[in-house]
Amino acid sequence: MPQTVTKFATCAGCACVCDDLELHANDARIFEAKNACEMGRCWFLERPISKVEATINGKPASLSDAIDRAAMILYEADSPLVFGLGETTAEAQREAVALAERLDATLDTETSLTHGTMELAAQLGGKVTGTLGEIRNRADLIIYWGANPARTHPRHLERYSVHSTGKFRTRADRTMVVVDVRESETAKEADIFLRIRPETDFEALTALRCLVRGQRIVCERLNETGLSLDQLRDLAERLKRARYGVIFVGQGLLQTRGLHMNASAATSLGIALNATGRFLVMPLRTPGNIGGADAMLDYATGYPFGVNFSRGYPRYNPGEFTAADLLARQEVDAALIVGVNAVKRLPDSARTQLDRIPTIVIDREIRNATVSIATAPAGISASGTVYRNDKIPLGFRPPLTSTRPTDEDVLRRIREAVERKPETYPTASARMTILE
Amino acid sequence: MSLPRLILMPIRTSKQGQQVNIGKDHDDYLTMTTTLTVHPDDLKERNIPNGARVIVRTDHGEAEFVCTEGKVPRGMAFVPYGPPTCKLMGGDTDGTGMPTSKGWEFDMEVVLNAE
Numbered sequence: 001m002p003q004t005v006t007k008f009a010t011c012a013g014c015a016c017v018c019d020d021l022e023l024h025a026n027d028a029r030i031f032e033a034k035n036a037c038e039m040g041r042c043w044f045l046e047r048p049i050s051k052v053e054a055t056i057n058g059k060p061a062s063l064s065d066a067i068d069r070a071a072m073i074l075y076e077a078d079s080p081l082v083f084g085l086g087e088t089t090a091e092a093q094r095e096a097v098a099l100a101e102r103l104d105a106t107l108d109t110e111t112s113l114t115h116g117t118m119e120l121a122a123q124l125g126g127k128v129t130g131t132l133g134e135i136r137n138r139a140d141l142i143i144y145w146g147a148n149p150a151r152t153h154p155r156h157l158e159r160y161s162v163h164s165t166g167k168f169r170t171r172a173d174r175t176m177v178v179v180d181v182r183e184s185e186t187a188k189e190a191d192i193f194l195r196i197r198p199e200t201d202f203e204a205l206t207a208l209r210c211l212v213r214g215q216r217i218v219c220e221r222l223n224e225t226g227l228s229l230d231q232l233r234d235l236a237e238r239l240k241r242a243r244y245g246v247i248f249v250g251q252g253l254l255q256t257r258g259l260h261m262n263a264s265a266a267t268s269l270g271i272a273l274n275a276t277g278r279f280l281v282m283p284l285r286t287p288g289n290i291g292g293a294d295a296m297l298d299y300a301t302g303y304p305f306g307v308n309f310s311r312g313y314p315r316y317n318p319g320e321f322t323a324a325d326l327l328a329r330q331e332v333d334a335a336l337i338v339g340v341n342a343v344k345r346l347p348d349s350a351r352t353q354l355d356r357i358p359t360i361v362i363d364r365e366i367r368n369a370t371v372s373i374a375t376a377p378a379g380i381s382a383s384g385t386v387y388r389n390d391k392i393p394l395g396f397r398p399p400l401t402s403t404r405p406t407d408e409d410v411l412r413r414i415r416e417a418v419e420r421k422p423e424t425y426p427t428a429s430a431r432m433t434i435l436e
Numbered sequence: 437m438s439l440p441r442l443i444l445m446p447i448r449t450s451k452q453g454q455q456v457n458i459g460k461d462h463d464d465y466l467t468m469t470t471t472l473t474v475h476p477d478d479l480k481e482r483n484i485p486n487g488a489r490v491i492v493r494t495d496h497g498e499a500e501f502v503c504t505e506g507k508v509p510r511g512m513a514f515v516p517y518g519p520p521t522c523k524l525m526g527g528d529t530d531g532t533g534m535p536t537s538k539g540w541e542f543d544m545e546v547v548l549n550a551e
């Protein structure tokens with residue numbers, strides 16, 4: 001079998017989206033991924049591909065029958081949900097927006113279950129953004145708060161952060177601080193490790209902001225955080241001295257009690273620090289193209305997740321139009337899921353509703369759903385755009401080809417099939433007239 | 437005197453990251469996501485042998501795990517995210533869309549000692 005070598009291939013095994021890989025493949029499979037970490041190697045080499053192209057009610061079906069059935073389910077639904085989108089290309093995400101709009105559906109992505117609280121924090125008080133390239137070249141103080149990239153983003157430290165050699169900074173010029181509830185693998189590499197008590201991040205971040213601004217703090221309340229005033233004073237001084245600092249926040253901050261208020265405490269601290277130097281606060285996003293989903297929804301609807309089209313225009317309300325809430329309240333009567341991993345993040349109260357309603361799953365494998373369609377996996381045999389952790393778009397360079405459709409193709413064909421059906425309900429604009 | 441409840445911290449690991457690609461229904465993934473790491477003194481205080489099968493109960497649900505001793509802070513238990521931890525999560529998102537998925541207090545009870 002002839003072998004091919006694909007240079008500068010892009011991996012979406014985690015949000016690092018490394019684009020310096022060299023893939024060796026034959027017609028059927030990739031057998032080597034040079035420069036990839038173990039997680040990346042698994043992403044390229046070990047992801048199973050389904051032999052069946054589609055199923056309806058668990059029985060093998062043709063792609064066109066599956067698309068027709070999916071279109072009918074969504075057409076008949078009163079309150080459909082389009083959900084997931086974290087593992088697909090930006091092009092498919094754009095198609096999902098068009099389909100959700102056509103269906104007057106709710107559109108929510110994995111963002112609501114991962115770093116959505118960072119988006120809320122940005123809406124509360126703004127955010128300062130930058131790129132990983134800037135951090136690599138300039139950062140002299142790098143803080144990980146509730147994050148363990150040594151395990152979750154294996155090449156992050158080496159490519160973009162502490163261990164990277166930038167234009168103006170090397171490891172010797174950088175100070176690395178880790179704040180976490182346990183001494184994680186990342187903490188072992190840090191210059192300073194601060195062990196914080198669980199669920200006291202908001203208090204510690206607020207105390208730090210007060211110290212940075214020279215405000216008074218109540219020291220007794222500080223004891224609850226497990227950190228001493230001296231430790232926080234020392235960190236506050238380092239924050240003020242930094243010329244270019246960054247706080248990478250992880251799920252340890254974003255998913256604990258306080259949720260968006262924790263995120264907001266971090267972004268407020270970052271904003272305050274821009275009075276003395278340049279400072280960023282950036283979430284370490286979960287694997288796939290979740291940053292792309294945010295960018296695509298922002299660009300198409302003005303909102304990053306939890307968007308409802310039932311009035312014919314996009315409305316945004318986390319808690320009301322987000323998957324975990326909608327499903328737990330049983331307000332969804334059909335669901336289209338793009339990338340099944342999103343479902344596995346849902347709490348049981350939401351997941352049980354998915355067992356009661358018709359579901360359509362578009363994924364690289366056949367799944368347990370009313371209609372399941374197997375597509376060509378992005379980056380392996382489907383091309384497209386993926387967004388890096390800092391929302392820089394990069395192109396996939398798939399080494400294989402596939403007879404399977406892409407997620408984008410399937411979503412477009414479902415939308416076209418829905419559009420061919422008669423309007424049985426008043427159009428959104430007609431409903432607006434009635435409401436007026 | 438009853439012992440204070442422990443705090444559950446679901447975490448992500450690179451092994452879990454690799455396994456996600458292979459399949460979340462795979463045996464290795466299930467083993468990983470049902471292994472709870474606890475400080476040895478916390479296990480001793482509760483008379484739970486290393487390797488025991490335990491039922492973990494939060495205010496929202498229960499799930500079965502295997503307990504192992506590990507170098508983790510006292511009062512806390514760590515487990516890779518997965519379907520069992522989702523059973524312990526409350527559905528309430530406080531209007532954010534994100535259920536709190538870390539820091540629940542829990543009790544545990546032995547169901548069967550490992551051989």
Ligand code: SF4
Pocket residue numbers: 011012013014015016017018035036037038039040041043153154155156
């Ligand atoms: S660090 Fe992430 S993106 Fe880079 S090779 Fe590893 S899994 Fe892929």
